[in-house]
Amino acid sequence: MSATSSQTAGPYWHLIDFPAWADLLRAGGPNAGIAGERITLVGRITDGDGAPCPDALVEIWQADPEGRYDAAFHGFGRCATDAAGGFRFTTLKPGPVRGQGNSFQAPHVALSIFARGLLQQLVTRLYFAEEPLNEQDPILASVPPARRGTLIARPEDAGTWRLDIRLQGDDETVFLEV
Amino acid sequence: MSFRPPAPGTQPPYDAPAYGSTHKRHPKQALLRIGQTLTETSAPRMTEALYPAAANLAKGPGWEAQGERIIVAGRVLDEDGRPLVGAMVEVWQANAAGRYNHERDTHDAPLDANFKGEGRVFTDAEGWYRYTTIRPGAYPWRNHANAWRPVHIHYSLFGQGFAQRLITQMYFPGDPLLPLDPIFNCIPDAAARNRLVAAFDLDVTQPDHALGYRFDIVLRGRDATPMENTP
Numbered sequence: 256m257s258a259t260s261s262q263t264a265g266p267y268w269h270l271i272d273f274p275a276w277a278d279l280l281r282a283g284g285p286n287a288g289i290a291g292e293r294i295t296l297v298g299r300i301t302d303g304d305g306a307p308c309p310d311a312l313v314e315i316w317q318a319d320p321e322g323r324y325d326a327a328f329h330g331f332g333r334c335a336t337d338a339a340g341g342f343r344f345t346t347l348k349p350g351p352v353r354g355q356g357n358s359f360q361a362p363h364v365a366l367s368i369f370a371r372g373l374l375q376q377l378v379t380r381l382y383f384a385e386e387p388l389n390e391q392d393p394i395l396a397s398v399p400p401a402r403r404g405t406l407i408a409r410p411e412d413a414g415t416w417r418l419d420i421r422l423q424g425d426d427e428t429v430f431l432e433v
Numbered sequence: 434m435s436f437r438p439p440a441p442g443t444q445p446p447y448d449a450p451a452y453g454s455t456h457k458r459h460p461k462q463a464l465l466r467i468g469q470t471l472t473e474t475s476a477p478r479m480t481e482a483l484y485p486a487a488a489n490l491a492k493g494p495g496w497e498a499q500g501e502r503i504i505v506a507g508r509v510l511d512e513d514g515r516p517l518v519g520a521m522v523e524v525w526q527a528n529a530a531g532r533y534n535h536e537r538d539t540h541d542a543p544l545d546a547n548f549k550g551e552g553r554v555f556t557d558a559e560g561w562y563r564y565t566t567i568r569p570g571a572y573p574w575r576n577h578a579n580a581w582r583p584v585h586i587h588y589s590l591f592g593q594g595f596a597q598r599l600i601t602q603m604y605f606p607g608d609p610l611l612p613l614d615p616i617f618n619c620i621p622d623a624a625a626r627n628r629l630v631a632a633f634d635l636d637v638t639q640p641d642h643a644l645g646y647r648f649d650i651v652l653r654g655r656d657a658t659p660m661e662n663t664p
Contacts, residue, residue, distance in 0.1 A: 331477035372454030374445035
């Protein structure tokens with residue numbers, strides 16, 4: 256028995272878009288009352304011509320502020336890109352996640368991108384600039400230095416981090432085979 | 434623990450020239466293969482308390498939706514045949530006339546005020562899911578001259594690991610559009626492709642109510658041995 260084949264989400268996936276899901280801290284949501292550093296993650300998805308992808312589905316999966324996946328925090332969000340290809344999540348900054356042995360991975364958020372023209376999701380990660388643990392993160396270390404920046408979000412306004420995603424071409428984002 | 438890579442030929446490529454939208458959207462650099470970490474082997478718990486179920490797409494706010502009512506049921510398993518319990522299954526589709534209830538769908542087929550085309554169900558202790566809907570219609574698209582999508586229902590599934598996340602499409606048996614569809618045919622392995630086609634099932638069929646179709650879904654299985662220690 257082998258795993259079922261993937262197919263594109265197509266252009267009309269918004270029937271399963273619930274805009275509230277992009278705010279992991281929404282009132283009455285699963286994370287109400289959990290303490291941590293509130294952050295906003297923003298970015299823009301563009302194609303090989305640099306044109307925006309206005310019909311993409313972006314999902315995040317992340318640990319809680321202590322770096323745990325099995326605690327109360329529900330680290331899942333979904334967001335539709337807007338006409339300019341933009342996405343925006345509100346969440347808590349994740350902590351360092353346990354890696355191999357006694358090591359820790361740098362704080363990061365996993366991203367899945369689904370869209371018309373993507374027959375399978377594209378998977379990448381968002382890391383945070385200036386994070387000391389970035390230097391020893393095993394996945395960042397395995398990315399050629401010239402392309403490492405495509406995984407590192409930069410601070411904008413207070414609490415806002417930007418990571419633009421380029422599906423193809425110059426500065427193409429590093430996508431992961433997991 | 435990690436999830437096995439998919440069997441060769443069972444997953445579509447990113448670059449599929451027959452499907453025009455892949456042209457500017459596929460990465461040109463090879464994907465970076467990483468050893469799975471806790472991030473990839475864990476997954477959100479998508480519970481009915483957080484995401485309420487909606488198992489009857491065929492009934493709208495006013496009256497029954499137009500079209501042929503059908504029941505779709507199946508099991509969600511992993512590659513070792515283990516049922517996924519409590520897995521969230523989201524479905525979405527066009528209406529009986531082949532029109533999505535979506536602002537960007539400009540096909541001139543009629544909308545149906547009683548059909549939204551969106552459902553959400555959770556698997557039971559043996560991995561079974563079930564919902565009632567309307568058989569969707571085929572619709573034209575602009576990929577090539579006289580292009581029509583075969584009848585299909587979109588599926589979105591969450592397993593027990595981020596690496597198991599799957600979005601796919603279910604097709605209907607005997608659809609003459611299947612051999613012509615570049616999205617369906619981009620899957621290299623014919624057996625894998627044909628597993629996306631549901632089977633008519635008299636056991637799922639409910640007397641005096643609706644025809645039944647069976648559609649099972651398999652998510653990636655667990656590796657027996659740990660992956661190499663490379664990142």
